[in-house]
Amino acid sequence: GLTPALTLPSLPEYKVAAIRKSPFILLHYGAFKAGWDGLILLATLYVAVTVPYSVCLSSLVTPPHVNPVGAVLPADIVLNFRTTFVSKSGQVVFDPHSIFLHYLTSWFLLDLLAALPFDLLYAFKVNVYFGAHLLKTVRLLRLLRLLPNLDRYSQYSAVVLTLLMIVFALLAHWVACVWFFIGQLEIESSWLQELARLNGSSWELLGGPSLRSSYLTSLYFALSSLTSVGFGNVSANTNTEKIFSICTMLIGGEGGTKPQTQVQG
Numbered sequence: 001g002l003t004p005a006l007t008l009p010s011l012p013e014y015k016v017a018a019i020r021k022s023p024f025i026l027l028h029y030g031a032f033k034a035g036w037d038g039l040i041l042l043a044t045l046y047v048a049v050t051v052p053y054s055v056c057l058s059s060l061v062t063p064p065h066v067n068p069v070g071a072v073l074p075a076d077i078v079l080n081f082r083t084t085f086v087s088k089s090g091q092v093v094f095d096p097h098s099i100f101l102h103y104l105t106s107w108f109l110l111d112l113l114a115a116l117p118f119d120l121l122y123a124f125k126v127n128v129y130f131g132a133h134l135l136k137t138v139r140l141l142r143l144l145r146l147l148p149n150l151d152r153y154s155q156y157s158a159v160v161l162t163l164l165m166i167v168f169a170l171l172a173h174w175v176a177c178v179w180f181f182i183g184q185l186e187i188e189s190s191w192l193q194e195l196a197r198l199n200g201s202s203w204e205l206l207g208g209p210s211l212r213s214s215y216l217t218s219l220y221f222a223l224s225s226l227t228s229v230g231f232g233n234v235s236a237n238t239n240t241e242k243i244f245s246i247c248t249m250l251i252g253g254e255g256g257t258k259p260q261t262q263v264q265g
Contacts, residue, residue, distance in 0.1 A: 024082060025082055025083070025094055026084065028083050036076070039072065041146070043068070047069055048170050052173065052174050052177040056177035057180060057211070069139075073115035073139075073142070076111065077108070080111065082096070085099065110141050111142070113139075114142040171251075172222040173222075175221075176221070179221055180218040182241055183241070185240070186241070190241060191221075191235065191236065220234060225252060226248060226249075227252060
């Protein structure tokens with residue numbers, strides 16, 4: 001009788017079609033792209049930490065003249081114009097023109113806003129007002145780029161728990177920065193004035209508590225408000241601070257139940 005032919009498992013078409021691509025086109029599933037995406041993730045987290053800090057504490061913090069993200073984000077734009085993608089029909093697109101149009105009509109505008117070189121203003125010693133500092137917050141839009149990649153890790157509870165912890169830490173950091181900023185706006189009767197009084201340092205004469213002490217107190221307030229109703233030793237004095245405190249407690253109360261369902265689910 002005839003011996004049945006061996007049937008080898010078929011590889012995905014994009015694995016086989018890799019030989020047809022141009023040498024100047026990057027594979028979106030390649031090792032280099034995976035390493036580059038890891039670098040972009042670190043750069044995005046760096047932006048998520050430093051931008052709110054520098055914006056809300058702009059009057060006290062001197063930004064560095066050399067920003068490591070300043071070179072990474074523009075380079076990522078160039079690479080995205082040469083990286084394959086999967087079409088709606090499930091086919092991997094290698095055509096440079098199609099790749100160019102796809103990126104131009106999808107993530108390009110967001111990436112361009114995030115990569116604008118705001119730090120050059122400091123390098124050339126241009127007088128920067130608060131509005132210019134506020135423009136840097138557009139870099140936080142880069143966080144939206146991470147959302148489509150989170151689904152692939154949803155089946156790993158340890159990874160999900162780690163991501164939730166990172167998100168919570170970033171949220172606490174952002175709340176702390178805004179809490180400090182509100183205290184500066186209403187310095188005459190804010191929580192910063194109360195902190196200066198407790199530390200025995202007059203704000204008018206000595207400039208109040210140090211930046212480190214103020215930020216740590218802000219972070220302490222943020223964590224205690226997000227995880228509970230606070231302990232009262234750092235409390236809101238003005239109406240603006242009270243409104244922000246209410247919003248923070250509502251966010252903490254709403255978000256407290258979701259991490260458990262995310263991990264258990």
